[in-house]
Amino acid sequence: MQKNNPVPDDSALHVMDGIASSHDGLASTPRKRFVKKERHIAIDELTEKIRGRSRLHLAKGITLLESTTLSDKEAGQKLLLNLLPDTGNSIRVGITGVPGAGKSTFIEEFGLMLCEAGHKVAVLAIDPSSSLTGGSILGDKTRMEELARHPNAFIRPSPTAGTLGGVHKKSRETMLLCEAAGYDVILIETVGVGQSETVVRGMVDFFMLLVLTGAGDELQGMKKGIMELADGIVVHKADGDNLRLAKKTVREYRQLLHFLQPASPGWTTTSQPVSSLAKTGLDDVWKTVLTFKEAMEGSGHWEGRRQSQTKDWFRSMINDRLIDTFFAEPGKKEEVRKLENELLTGHITVTGAVDLLFKE
Secondary structure, X not given: OOXXXXXXXXXXXXXXXXXXXXXXXXXXXXXXXXXXXXXOOOHHHHHHHHHOOOHHHHHHHHHHHHOOOHHHHHHHHHHHHHHHHHOOOOEEEEEEEOOOOOHHHHHHHHHHHHHHOXXXXXXXXXXXXXXXXXXXXXXXXXXXXXXXXXXXXXXEEEEOOOOOOOOOOOHHHHHHHHHHOOOOEEEEEOOOOHHHHHHHHOOOOEEEEEEOOOHHHHHHHOOHHHHOOOOEEEEXXXXXXXXXXXXXXXXXXXXXXXXXXXXXXXXXXXXXXOEOOOOEOHHHHHHHHHHHHHHHXXXXXXXXXXXXXXXXXXXXXXHHHHHHHHHHOXXXXXXXXXXXXXXXXXXXXXXXXXXXXXXX
16 A cells, blocks of 8 residues: 655755755645845945055955946945045055975964054955965965964955965055055065066055075076065074075075166165064065165155056956956857867867958
């Protein structure tokens, strides 16, 4: 004798995030659908909270800027426009370095020193995204635990998302929001991806390169392009048995820098030993940054560089928008794949394929 399946009550159905599940035998039961309501974002309130130095609301504002949802993008731009009058009052420092140079350790100790001196420090730590999965670890807060807990510090890890130069597409806008929230020192840690560090150079005031001792071998592999971008070179881990070698490395860099084009007009790139472990040399680095700022402001290059950066940012955004618009056209991705196959079989040249794409 066949048993009839019992008719479930409402508790037999579990609905979450638009996915309905039920007991066996209920395939014919209509699926409940969860309709997500569009969230309301009070931009004016968020603006005032950020101006009021709220780290929580600053984080919310940055998340809004990084969102790819159309409504969020529009809200983010309104927020940024509201806060523009409060931006531009920080010293922006880009920090890159060779693998193993200890960028995160240096940034934590350098940032703590500045926080204890009364500065408000924002760290934009760029995590490399996987070229295969697009994922990233975003572990900078775990590597800067003490700095992350300091009330004068704000750490925001962001994925590169494949962006050239090791910075997120929204890094510039994030930097502006941090300035509006009262952070007067912005430290941008990059992934260190070679000559495309020019992207980072194009958004900071002072560009710092961290290196290790043993300059004899290291200089052979160091790209001249990166050296010419640096306003200051820090020979890191200058402590213990390594101190003597670190001082020797500093002298070698100073000799080499005489033969290179300076990164900033009227400024001689410096080289100095630093130990984050022993906490030595950190104050000298900050004095160098302040001396640089004074020299650039005196010559007029400080404001001129900021204006050039804004124009470069504008042109970069145009390029990004053109690419996005191109591939958003109906059938364009399929057309590209078709032409790629023809390229591989030798039926068309690369120039010919591009001409066909833009023929209309």
